[in-house]
Amino acid sequence: MRITSELWVAAVVRRVFSAGGFAAVLKRGATEAGAIFVVTRNRMGEAALYGPAPQASYDTGKPQDRRFQLVLQDSAEKIEARIAKEERFDPDLWVVELEPGKKDASEFILIEQI
Template structure:
């Protein structure tokens, strides 16, 4: 059984805060199954947007895991914000979580799959 988006986001926030980072829910989506997007910022100003990985990335042995893929990266917040706005128009039930992970790599906080 897959955990709800609400519970998964809460667990992510706890992991980040316990590692000394910062996180905030920018947009709260559907409690049960809203897609989660993670906007990661580092201390040098670089940003990366992660979104749900394609269905082909999922492992049949672990169907309940959440996997993410890198959608965009750079230091231009307007480009990433525009991408998120397009996603919101397509699916208004998405979650957007902005994080500054601190010393912990983002890949240790979320499962990132390369396309």
């Protein structure tokens, strides 16, 4: 059974803070099963947007894991525009921003390579 979106977001925010980074919930979505999008920023100001990976990429041994894929790596304005587009399609989505500090975002979220 997969944990709720709200619990997953709370856990990743806590993990980032405990590792010395910064995290914020930019948009709260549906508590139980809202799609989660993750914006990452590094110390150089580079930003990336990760969205839910396709169902085909899920491991049958661990179907409860949440996996993400890179959607866009660009300026903050283009990322915000993409989030707005996704929100028109699914108003129940979550948006979490991570600034993982010295660590890589892949230490906090499962990233699928496409």
